[in-house]
Amino acid sequence: MSRAIHVFRTPDRFIAGTVGEPGDRTFYLQAVHETRVVSVLLEKQQVQVLADRMGLLLEEVHRRFGTEVPPQGAELDDASPLVTPIDAEFRVGTMGLGWDADAGAVVVELLAATETEFDESVVLDDSEDGPDAVRVFLTPLQARDFSLRSERVIAAGRAPCPLCGEPLAPEGHICIRTNGYRRGHSFGLTPETDEED
Numbered sequence: 241m242s243r244a245i246h247v248f249r250t251p252d253r254f255i256a257g258t259v260g261e262p263g264d265r266t267f268y269l270q271a272v273h274e275t276r277v278v279s280v281l282l283e284k285q286q287v288q289v290l291a292d293r294m295g296l297l298l299e300e301v302h303r304r305f306g307t308e309v310p311p312q313g314a315e316l317d318d319a320s321p322l323v324t325p326i327d328a329e330f331r332v333g334t335m336g337l338g339w340d341a342d343a344g345a346v347v348v349e350l351l352a353a354t355e356t357e358f359d360e361s362v363v364l365d366d367s368e369d370g371p372d373a374v375r376v377f378l379t380p381l382q383a384r385d386f387s388l389r390s391e392r393v394i395a396a397g398r399a400p401c402p403l404c405g406e407p408l409a410p411e412g413h414i415c416i417r418t419n420g421y422r423r424g425h426s427f428g429l430t431p432e433t434d435e436e437d
Contacts, residue, residue: 242368246271246278246329248376254348256287256390257322262397269332269350270322271376277323278374280350282332284394290348291390293337294383297346301339301380310384317385330372336363345377 248254253272258265267287270279302309333353340347349364352371362370378386400406403417 243370244329244372245366246372246374248273248276248278248374249343251376251378251382253318254376254378254382254386255318255322256291256386256393258393258396259322259326265397267393268322268326268328269374270326271374272323279322279326279328280330280332280352280374281328282350284397286332286335287390288394290335290337291387291394294346294348295387297337297339298380298383298387301346305341307344307380309380317381318389329374333371334363338364340377343377345379346383348374348376348378350374 248271251271251273253270256267256269258267260266265284267282267284268279269282269287269290270277298309301307330352332350334351336347336349336351338347338349339345347364351363351373354371358370361367364375401415401417404415406415
């Protein structure tokens with residue numbers, strides 16, 4: 241069976257989003273053009289890597305080609321949730337990122353996870369061999385918007401412990417930095433026995 245490549249040359253949206261409660265969220269990327277919606281499943285770390293690399297790519301494109309790039313602190317244009325129902329095409333295994341100078345666009349390619357090895361030349365290629373893929377062309381503004389939204393989606397998870405940085409769970413947290421002890425406990429000492437004369 242030949243591979244399916246879902247191409248979005250002028251997407252209305254390309255966003256990261258989640259389903260579920262903090263600590264138990266499932267991450268998706270979703271490309272939308274008019275009534276066509278394609279969603280893929282991936283890990284939180286993959287979203288972070290893609291957002292970080294996209295920001296670096298925009299800086300490099302500006303430096304090398306002088307392409308106008310929206311500033312880092314730009315306002316988020318699209319804060320709407322994912323389009324539902326969400327029916328993931330596949331789980332992302334490999335991601336590709338590039339710059340199409342002719343189109344003036346950031347190109348994102350998401351390839352399905354597969355157990356069989358494939359030649360890396362299938363990334364951003366239309367050959368019949370290789371895993372299914374989603375290929376999206378983004379304007380610099382859309383790419384910056386994607387990075388900004390992704391950072392907010394990632395940060396919306398569980399708050400980090402101020403001591404160890406691990407996520408705080410609603411049911412409590414045993415911090416490795418305090419050896420399991422909690423602040424504010426006297427551990428059997430009364431103020432009288434704790435003081436020196």
